[in-house]
Amino acid sequence: MKSNTVSIIFFSSLLMAISPFATDTYVPSLPTISKTLDSPASTVQMTLSVYLFAFAIGQLFWGPLADSIGRKKTILVGIIIFLIGTAGCYFSSDIELIIFFRGIQGFGASFGQILARAIIRDLHSPSEGTRITAFSTMAMGSASIIGPNIGAILTSFYSWKFIFIIVFIYGVIILLFTSIKFTETHLEENKTSINPKEIFNNFYILIKDINFCRYTISLTLVFGCIFAFISSGPFVATEVYKIDTAKLGLVFTPLALAFILFSAVTSKLITVRESSNLFLIGLYISVLGGITIFLGTLLYPNIITLLFGAMIIAASMGIVVPIGFTLAISNHPKIAGTASTLLGFIQASFSALFGYITVILYDNSAIPMSIVMLVLTSFSLLAFIFIKNKT
DSSP: OOOOHHHHHHHHHHHHHHHHHHHHTTGGGHHHHHHHTTOOHHHHHHHHHHHHHHHHHHHHHHHHHHHHHOHHHHHHHHHHHHHHHHHHHHHOOSHHHHHHHHHHHHHHHTHHHHHHHHHHHHHSOHHHHHHHHHHHHHHHHHHHHHHHHHHHHHHHHSOTTHHHHHHHHHHHHHHHHHHHTOOOOSOGGGOOOOOHHHHHHHHHHHHHOHHHHHHHHHHHHHHHHHHHHHHHHHHIIIIISOOOGGGHHHHHHHHHHHHHHHHHHHHHHTTTSOHHHHHHHHHHHHHHHHHHHHHHHHHSOSHHHHHHHHHHHHHHHHHHHHHHHHHHTTTOGGGHHHHHHHHHHHHHHHHHHHHHHHHHHOOSSSHHHHHHHHHHHHHHHHHHHHHHHHO
């Protein structure tokens, strides 16, 4: 692949969208799986949390591997594992096996965003990288529009297992494109050996970097907020607000549209405004969304107020995600893969935890979810301000 902007945006978009697509197509089927397999919501939600925990652990592996053997070989290994996990989910007939293979799928998918960011960092400066990341991030939003609607339609009119066929085809596309079109971007002189001592030393360097910590903590809390919605939202929509399964994908569509729109706006604004200031504005918007969804749930509990607050939070992510990921690792170009690894591990681990806690608290109302989302958005802003002032 030549280092032109269009090709980089296209390929990094494919990689960034693999995990959102695998998750978002699956999410609308959760209530149906719960009924079909006669499993409680908390058990079915484990297919999300285990996926995300495996996703987090995988990121500790893919970043150092990509820095050692290069980007292309790492992508090929990751996508093969992803395909094995996806096929396993399709052929599984009980919830325990689905949980197991979802873990394999998550481990395989975890290479996507790490390698996308590392490839962008290989070829572009932080400022240009932020702009390209914003465009690629829109692909994640597109996956969140297409995925839930595909999943809802397949679940309602055919079978939820068909979801894994579609996801498998997506993985095959990445496998073929990487094998045929992609050319290595990690220069030989920048490659590092896989040395556990060196990896942990690099982790220590990153943890001492106050810039890395500021953006990582805030990103993690905002991601945890949206994952709380992804985990509990389908149950709230179908069981509390009585939304039909076939229409469940439409619940997530406004969020994805808000995310895409604000990602596009961010790609323009970063050329004229300071990125860190835009990030802070994004955090304020996320708090507004948290307040909206909480007050709406208490005063006017219906699907409209729920989605309106969630849309505001999704819009804020269109700002904080491309900027936060880029600026968090901007001080460490030689270990960009490792930096992406640690950031992704922290973000995914806590998102899985927050999502699981939200489902455990679920009491056939939207109140527990709205409280969790308000707390997480508020802490994301307070943490960023506090660490900034301490600096």
